[in-house]
Structure formats: C-alpha cells, structure tokens
Amino acid sequence: MIRVAIVEDDSGYRARLSAAIAADNRMQLVATCADCAEAFELIGSDAALDVLLVDLGLPDGSGADVIRAVHRRGSATETMVLTVFADERHVVGAIEAGATGYLLKDESPAEIAAGIVELVQGGSPISSGIARYIIKRMQVKPEAAAPSKTSVHLTAKEKDVLELLAKGFSAPEIGTMLAISTHTVFSHAKQIYRKLAVHNRSEAVYEAMQQGLIDVHTGVRELDVPPAQS
Amino acid sequence: MLLMVFSLDAWSGGQVIVLDRASVHASRSALPPAAEDMRWRLQSLPDNWNVSRPRSDDFLWYQLRFQVDEVPVRLWSIYFPSVSSRVAVYLNGYLLGEGTSYRELSRPAWQQPYSVTIPQGLLKRGNNLLQIRLMPAQPFPGYLGRVYVGEDHTLRPLFAKRFALTVNLPQMIVVLMIALGVSVAMLWWFRRSETQYLWFALTVLAWSAYDGAQFFGDFLPFSIHTRDEIATSGLIWFVVCLGIFSHRFLGVTPRGLERVMLVGAGLGTLAAVLVPEPAFKTLRVVGVDVFLLVLAAYIFARLVWNALKRRSVPVILLAGCLLVGLLFGLHDWLMIMGWVDLEGYLWLHLSAPVLFLAVTFILNRRMTRALDDAEHLALHLEDRVREVAEQFETRLAQARVTERSAVLDQERARIMRDMHDGVGGMLVSAVQALEGGFVSREELAQELRGAVDEFRLIIDSLDPEQCGLVELLANFRARLTRRLQGGTITLDWPWRDLGDLPGCEGQQAIDILRILQEATTNSIKYARASRLTLRAERVHDTTYPERLELTVADDGVGFAAGQRSGKGLKNMAYRAARIGAELSVTSSDQGTTVTLAMPLGAAASQ
Numbered sequence: 001m002i003r004v005a006i007v008e009d010d011s012g013y014r015a016r017l018s019a020a021i022a023a024d025n026r027m028q029l030v031a032t033c034a035d036c037a038e039a040f041e042l043i044g045s046d047a048a049l050d051v052l053l054v055d056l057g058l059p060d061g062s063g064a065d066v067i068r069a070v071h072r073r074g075s076a077t078e079t080m081v082l083t084v085f086a087d088e089r090h091v092v093g094a095i096e097a098g099a100t101g102y103l104l105k106d107e108s109p110a111e112i113a114a115g116i117v118e119l120v121q122g123g124s125p126i127s128s129g130i131a132r133y134i135i136k137r138m139q140v141k142p143e144a145a146a147p148s149k150t151s152v153h154l155t156a157k158e159k160d161v162l163e164l165l166a167k168g169f170s171a172p173e174i175g176t177m178l179a180i181s182t183h184t185v186f187s188h189a190k191q192i193y194r195k196l197a198v199h200n201r202s203e204a205v206y207e208a209m210q211q212g213l214i215d216v217h218t219g220v221r222e223l224d225v226p227p228a229q230s
Numbered sequence: 231m232l233l234m235v236f237s238l239d240a241w242s243g244g245q246v247i248v249l250d251r252a253s254v255h256a257s258r259s260a261l262p263p264a265a266e267d268m269r270w271r272l273q274s275l276p277d278n279w280n281v282s283r284p285r286s287d288d289f290l291w292y293q294l295r296f297q298v299d300e301v302p303v304r305l306w307s308i309y310f311p312s313v314s315s316r317v318a319v320y321l322n323g324y325l326l327g328e329g330t331s332y333r334e335l336s337r338p339a340w341q342q343p344y345s346v347t348i349p350q351g352l353l354k355r356g357n358n359l360l361q362i363r364l365m366p367a368q369p370f371p372g373y374l375g376r377v378y379v380g381e382d383h384t385l386r387p388l389f390a391k392r393f394a395l396t397v398n399l400p401q402m403i404v405v406l407m408i409a410l411g412v413s414v415a416m417l418w419w420f421r422r423s424e425t426q427y428l429w430f431a432l433t434v435l436a437w438s439a440y441d442g443a444q445f446f447g448d449f450l451p452f453s454i455h456t457r458d459e460i461a462t463s464g465l466i467w468f469v470v471c472l473g474i475f476s477h478r479f480l481g482v483t484p485r486g487l488e489r490v491m492l493v494g495a496g497l498g499t500l501a502a503v504l505v506p507e508p509a510f511k512t513l514r515v516v517g518v519d520v521f522l523l524v525l526a527a528y529i530f531a532r533l534v535w536n537a538l539k540r541r542s543v544p545v546i547l548l549a550g551c552l553l554v555g556l557l558f559g560l561h562d563w564l565m566i567m568g569w570v571d572l573e574g575y576l577w578l579h580l581s582a583p584v585l586f587l588a589v590t591f592i593l594n595r596r597m598t599r600a601l602d603d604a605e606h607l608a609l610h611l612e613d614r615v616r617e618v619a620e621q622f623e624t625r626l627a628q629a630r631v632t633e634r635s636a637v638l639d640q641e642r643a644r645i646m647r648d649m650h651d652g653v654g655g656m657l658v659s660a661v662q663a664l665e666g667g668f669v670s671r672e673e674l675a676q677e678l679r680g681a682v683d684e685f686r687l688i689i690d691s692l693d694p695e696q697c698g699l700v701e702l703l704a705n706f707r708a709r710l711t712r713r714l715q716g717g718t719i720t721l722d723w724p725w726r727d728l729g730d731l732p733g734c735e736g737q738q739a740i741d742i743l744r745i746l747q748e749a750t751t752n753s754i755k756y757a758r759a760s761r762l763t764l765r766a767e768r769v770h771d772t773t774y775p776e777r778l779e780l781t782v783a784d785d786g787v788g789f790a791a792g793q794r795s796g797k798g799l800k801n802m803a804y805r806a807a808r809i810g811a812e813l814s815v816t817s818s819d820q821g822t823t824v825t826l827a828m829p830l831g832a833a834a835s836q
Contacts, residue, residue: 085685085686085689087689106679106682110716127705127708128701128704128705128708129690129701129704129705132701167700167704167725167727168700168701168703168704168707168725168727168728169725170707170708170711170725173725
C-alpha cells in the first residue's frame with residue numbers, strides 16, 4: 001500500500017486528487033495540507049509516508065521549501081511536484097530541491113495514479129523540454145566556482161536518454177532505440193533527478209562552507225543552509 | 231661711442247711719447263736706408279696705403295725721430311696699436327723685432343697690435359732713430375698707425391687689451407660659433423625634416439672656416455695660399471648657405487635659384503682651389519666678391535620684402551641682423567678705404583655672431599613653441615577623448631535602454647496578439663457556448679483543454695531556449711499523444727531527428743505550430759477519423775530549395791460532410807502566406823490532407 005499525502009492550497013483540486021487516490025486500491029491517502037505550515041507539521045511528525053504531492057504555489061511559502069524539508073529529514077519519502085504547465089524552470093528547480101517527479105494538474109485520475117505507482121517503482125516522468133533544460137543547465141553549471149568533485153556525473157546511458165529526449169523522441173521510442181524497456185527509461189530519468197538534487201545540495205553546502213556559514217565539525221543540521229538558486 | 235670705449239687715449243701714469251710724424255721711402259732694401267737719403271718724404275701717421283699710395287705694392291720704409299731726455303732706467307718698449315703685421319722694426323740701427331708674418335709669406339693679419347721691448351742701453355739720450363719696414367699685405371693695404379714709445383709697464387696693458395680684442399676675441403668667437411654650428415647640426419640630425427637647421431648649421435660652420443682661417447692661421451699647418459682657399463671657400467659657402475637657410479626660414483623652396491647658387495658656390499670653391507696665387511687676388515675681388523655681394527643683396531632684399539609683407543617678428547629680426555652685418559661691413563670697408571680711422575676696430579666679424587645668436591634664438595623659440603603646442607594638444611586631446619568617450623557611453627546606454635524597451639514592447643505586443651488570437655477566442659466561445667447552453671460537458675472540456683494547450687504553446691514561445699521549431703514540435707507531439715491516449719483515434723507520428731532548422735524561430739515557429747494545431751484539432755473534432763497521421767520531414771529537391779514539410783492527414787469524412795468552416799481554412803492560408811510557407815489542402819470522403827511546406831534557410835526568414 002502506497003501511503004500518499006497532499007500539499008495543495010486549492011480545495012477543488014485537493015478534492016480531485018484525494019478522490020483519485022482513494023479510487024485506486026494500491027494507495028492510501030494519509031494526510032492533506034493546505035499550506036506550508038501544515039506541511040511542515042506533517043513532516044515534523046515523522047508520519048510514515050511514501051509519496052508527498054506538493055504544489056509549488058502555496059500561500060505561505062514555496063513548495064520547494066517543503067520538498068527540501070522532507071529530504072533534509074533523510075526519510076525515504078518521495079516527493080512529486082504538482083504543476084499546471086510543467087514549465088521546465090519550476091520543475092527542474094523542484095527537482096534540484098529534491099523532488100523526483102512531477103504531475104500535471106490536468107491529468108486524469110488514472111494518469112495520476114499511474115504516475116504515483118511508476119514513481120514508487122523507480123521511474124520518474126520526464127518531458128522533452130525538461131530534458132533540454134537539464135542539459136542546458138549542466139552545460140552552464142560546470143563553469144561555476146564549485147570544483148569538479150561536485151559536478152553531476154551521468155552515466156553514458158543516462159546521457160543518451162537525455163539527448164534523445166531533448167531531440168523530441170518519446171520514452172517508448174527511446175526504449176526501442178536503446179533496446180530497453182520504457183520503465184527503464186523512466187528509471188534513468190529518476191536517477192538523473194536524484195543526481196541533480198545531490199549535486200545541488202553539495203553545491204549549496206560548498207557555497208555555505210565558502211561563506212563560512214557552516215562548520216565541518218558542527219555539521220549542517222545546526223544552521224539554515226541558504227536555499228539554492230533555482 | 232663705441233670708439234670711445236675702446237679708445238687708447240687713456241693710460242695711467244708713465245712717460246709715453248706719441249709719434250705721429252714720419253718720413254717714408256719706398257725701397258726694397260732689406261736694411262734701413264741711409265738717414266740722409268734724399269728720397270725720404272714726409273708722412274703723417276696713421277698712414278693707410280689705400281689713401282696715401284693706392285695701387286702701389288712697393289715696400290715701404292718709415293723713419294721716425296724722437297727725443298729722450300735721459301736714458302731710462304726702467305724697461306721701455308715700442309707699441310704699435312695697429313699695423314699690418316709684415317713689419318720689421320729697427321731702433322738706432324739695431325733690429326728689434328719682426329711681425330709674425332714678416333719672414334714667412336703667411337697671410338698677414340691685417341690690423342693687429344704689435345709691441346717690441348727695447349734692450350737696455352739701446353736708447354740714447356737725445357735723438358733716437360726708429361726705422362720701420364712695411365711690406366704689402368695683399369689684398370689689404372699696408373697700414374701704420376701711430377707709434378708709442380714709452381715705459382713698458384704702461385704700454386703693455388694697452389697692448390694686451392688691444393690684442394685681446396683684435397685677436398683673442400675673434401678666436402673665441404670662432405670656437406663658439408663652431409660649437410653652435412655643431413650643436414645645431416646635431417639638432418637637425420634628430421629631426422631630419424627640419425632642413426632649415428641643417429642649412430643654418432652649414433652657414434655657421436662655413437663662416438667659422440672663413441674666420442678661423444684668418445685668426446687661427448698660425449695654428450694651422452696650411453700654407454698661406456691654402457688658408458686663403460679655405461677662407462674664400464668658407465666665405466662663398468657662408469653666403470650661399472645663408473641664402474638657402476633664409477629660403478627655408480621663410481618656408482619657400484625655389485629650387486631653380488638654389489641650384490644656381492649651389493653651382494656658383496661649387497665653381498667658386500673650385501676656382502679658389504685651382505687658380506694660382508697672383509690671379510687669385512683678382513679673381514677674389516672681381517669674381518667672388520661681386521657674386522657674394524649680389525647674393526647678399528638678394529637675400530637682404532627678400533627678407534626685407536617678406537618682413538614688410540608678413541610683419542612677423544622673426545623675419546624682421548633676421549632682416550635686422552643682416553642689416554647690422556651690412557652696416558658693419560660698410561664700416562670696415564670705409565676703414566680699409568681710409569675714410570674711417572683705422573685705429574678703430576673691424577666690426578664685420580662681430581656681426582656674424584650677432585646674426586647667429588639671433589637666428590638661434592628664433593629657432594629655439596620656434597621649437598619650444600611647437601613643443602608647447604604639442605603638449606597643450608596632448609593634454610587637451612586626452613580631455614577631449616575622455617569627453618567623447620563619456621558621451622558615447624551615455625548614448626550607447628541610452629540606445630540600449632531604448633532598444634531593450636523596444637524589444638520588450640514588441641514581445642508584449644506579440645504575447646497580447648497570441649493570447650487574443652488563441653486563448654482569448656477559445657475562452658470567449660467556451661463562455662458563450664456554456665451560457666447558450668448548446669454545448670455538452672465533453673465538448674466544453676475539449677474546448678477548454680484546447681485553451682490550456684494554447685497557453686502551453688504561448689509559454690513555450692516565451693522561453694528563449696524553447697523557441698525553436700523542433701522544441702515546439704516535440705512538445706506538441708507529447709501533448710497530442712497524451713490527448714489521444716485512451717481515445718478512438720490512433721496517432722501515427724514517427725519522430726525523426728530534424729537537426730537544426732534554420733529560419734524557423736520565434737514568431738515563425740509559433741505560426742507553424744498554430745497551423746499544425748488548427749489542422750490537427752479540425753481532424754480530431756470534425757473528421758470522425760480513426761487514424762491521424764502526422765509527418766514532419768526535411769525534403770531535398772533538385773528543383774526546390776530545401777524545405778520542411780509538415781503533413782496532417784486523417785482518414786475521415788472530408789470537408790463536405792464535416793462541419794469545417796471556410797473561415798478556419800482561410801485563417802490557416804493567411805498565416806501560411808505570412809510566414810512564406812505553402813499550404814495545400816486536399817479533401818475527399820477518404821480523408822483530408824493538409825500539407826505545409828516551409829522553405830529552410832536564412833532566405834526563408836520573414
């Protein structure tokens with residue numbers, strides 16, 4: 001049973017999501033939150049959660065902060081960001097904060113359920129635009145001040161998947177071309193997202209160390225890591 | 231007044247006998263002729279042969295008598311303030327001394343002081359006889375000024391003073407002028423374009439040769455004739471170089487005239503070197519002097535005329551100096567002629583230094599002025615450049631701001647147009663349909679989904695990185711796939727790597743997508759098709775430039791049976807024409823095919 005929680009301020013959409021989750025017997029709705037404060041409470045309570053669906057545009061803060069909070073706890077909870085248009089900047093920003101997937105707000109209940117299941121099974125959705133955005137971002141980032149040990153290392157297969165996506169091929173087509181299953185394509189995507197998040201976190205730590213905001217010995221937990229630029 | 235300063239009338243104390251009366255006797259005898267010889271004539275001193283015996287080149291003996299009251303204890307000497315140096319002096323029959331050029335036929339310094347001491351015991355109480363032999367000093371006339379006999383310690387200072395003025399001073403001046411000439415030549419060497427410095431240096435050095443040959447003659451190991459050659463050549467070149475210098479000074483270059491001058495100088499020098507001694511004298515007077523006089527007169531006239539015309543201070547100064555030189559020369563000439571007393575001094579060789587110093591002053595002034603101007607200019611140039619750079623910066627910043635706001639305005643206009651064209655229309659028709667009540671929930675949902683897709687398209691177009699046609703097509707394909715999933719229509723759209731599509735960016739790409747979207751929506755809505763086939767391909771053709779071909783085909787019922795509005799097709803055609811693409815539509819009851827052909831390449835862009 002997949003334990004799902006929702007963070008969404010629009011009550012109508014929240015209801016739809018709840019209904020979609022309830023309709024699927026593979027998953028269970030654990031909690032719903034209407035803003036950041038409730039979300040932080042939920043996270044702080046250490047309730048057992050498999051998937052957290054987070055809307056980016058919350059009234060009292062950014063969904064990205066919620067996502068970051070989840071991952072700072074180090075729990076196994078996966079986060080998916082809810083977006084209307086899946087515009088690359090916000091999605092990749094959420095990914096860098098730690099999200100491992102996204103859902104389009106106008107998806108059907110079946111699509112929503114399928115997306116959640118796919119995520120739990122190790123694959124993340126990815127679009128041509130997101131792939132292109134990630135590639136461009138990786139081309140820019142290595143020139144930043146951080147040394148090479150914090151740069152993103154993608155495997156050859158992962159690079160192939162990204163490139164083909166960027167060119168416009170769909171996941172099934174890529175699977176055929178690379179002789180892998182569609183699910184494998186999506187799990188490559190998830191791996192790529194994870195690496196992006198790790199890289200982003202280490203970069204933030206490095207930056208903070210450079211600025212003297214954290215001490216290696218006392219550790220990160222004591223102080224607020226400044227949010228990474230998305 | 232000048233004469234008063236150098237007057238010799240003032241001597242302090244001591245007994246001095248001034249002799250200004252003599253008897254003369256022309257004789258070539260080397261020993262004093264007998265005192266009782268009948269041929270002795272009376273002659274007053276000073277005696278200028280040009281006055282008393284012109285055109286004569288006899289040797290002359292002078293005889294002077296004087297009385298001494300008692301034999302002097304102190305040393306006495308005889309002082310000749312001014313005498314041509316080919317002189318021998320006998321007192322009471324004894325030879326006292328000879329002038330420097332008496333024995334050797336060296337060019338005599340014409341008018342110099344001479345002094346001999348009287349050995350003890352030679353002076354007698356009472357009458358004493360002084361005999362002087364004078365040899366001609368061509369081309370200068372022989373000359374004997376007054377004779378002074380007296381205590382040596384009284385006369386020696388007078389001699390020293392006179393000697394310094396007539397010999398040492400000119401020597402010093404020659405040395406200084408050589409130094410000046412060399413330094414001006416060095417100046418020219420560093421700025422070769424300023425030829426006036428070169429010609430001035432040559433003028434100075436030529437004059438130094440002329441004067442130096444006379445005043446340093448005894449130091450130089452040349453024969454008298456060689457010294458004459460040097461002096462004459464120096465004089466010729468002095469005048470010619472002065473002429474050319476004055477041309478450069480005035481800023482003119484009359485090449486023809488200068489060539490004549492240079493040729494004349496060359497010939498003159500050649501003649502001076504080659505012509506033997508006796509003829510040389512005539513040549514000197516007749517040829518060289520006349521030539522030089524004419525030239526000097528020309529130079530002077532030109533300068534004066536220029537001074538009057540331009541009234542520039544340097545030219546007036548130069549003309550003034552030349553005038554001074556001419557006047558001094560005139561004075562000297564009068565002296566030689568005997569119309570001005572020869573116990574004065576020659577002035578001509580003083581004028582040359584005056585001239586040179588004046589010219590040096592002018593040249594230095596010109597040079598420092600030029601330097602000042604350059605400095606001034608450089609200072610101001612820096613300021614000016616800075617000013618211009620600042621102005622340019624401001625204008626550039628302004629232009630950038632204007633450009634940016636123009637670009638922003640364009641973008642805003644485009645977004646508004648897009649929204650108006652697409653989403654706006656859709657939402658309005660959806661509202662109308664809903665209010666009118668003649669639409670089902672399905673149809674409404676589809677209409678609104680279409681609006682969401684439109685929004686997606688607009689957002690895609692806003693992102694500069696996603697604005698290429700390939701990106702838009704890929705996104706459209708993903709949306710279309712999703713839309714048709716689980717529906718009755720099968721999508722047949724194998725994707726090809728289209729590479730770079732040149733000329734399909736920005737507004738063009740969006741328009742292409744719009745056409746595609748419209749054709750696709752039409753097929754989905756009206757065709758009742760079961761299969762939707764889309765193709766996006768690059769086509770190479772020998773008759774055509776390379777183009778992109780987009781095809782939307784369905785296997786539906788075609789136009790006639792469907793409810794396609796003519797307006798929709800017109801819109802598509804209008805859009806296609808606007809972006810320079812070809813639209814072709816074929817329809818039958820087997821299906822409809824819409825083809826859009828877009829030429830690729832830079833020429834294709836609108």
